[in-house]
Amino acid sequence: MASSNITIQCWKCGTTLRNLLLPFSRYEECSTCNADLHACISCKYYAPNLADSCSEDRAESVQDNEKANFCDFFKVSPKACGKKDEATATAAKASLAELFGEETEPVAKA
Numbered sequence: 601m602a603s604s605n606i607t608i609q610c611w612k613c614g615t616t617l618r619n620l621l622l623p624f625s626r627y628e629e630c631s632t633c634n635a636d637l638h639a640c641i642s643c644k645y646y647a648p649n650l651a652d653s654c655s656e657d658r659a660e661s662v663q664d665n666e667k668a669n670f671c672d673f674f675k676v677s678p679k680a681c682g683k684k685d686e687a688t689a690t691a692a693k694a695s696l697a698e699l700f701g702e703e704t705e706p707v708a709k710a
């Protein structure tokens with residue numbers, strides 16, 4: 601009998617999630633960060649470069665790619681982690697550093 605479970609990496613925190621049951625539940629979430637796993641970003645059809653972020657034409661457009669969706673075409677991508685554009689991540693880091701003034705020494709609190 602074919603195995604009906606899957607091991608994936610959380611798209612958000614990268615935690616390895618073992619033995620998740622297929623078909624994937626809409627309520628499936630990461631045990632570490634509680635990210636929704638039945639979400640576009642964790643789907644193999646997710647295509648951030650497309651207008652509706654989906655390479656499956658027949659799928660309905662989903663507003664929030666990081667929230668659980670009701671898409672009938674959802675197919676989990678086992679390695680969704682790090683799918684977000686590297687450049688975006690770097691830019692986000694840079695703006696965070698700016699926000700927290702990373703160039704200054706941390707102020708020691710008494």
Ligand SMILES: [Zn+2]
Pocket residue numbers: 610611612613614615630631632633634635
């Ligand atoms: Zn996670």
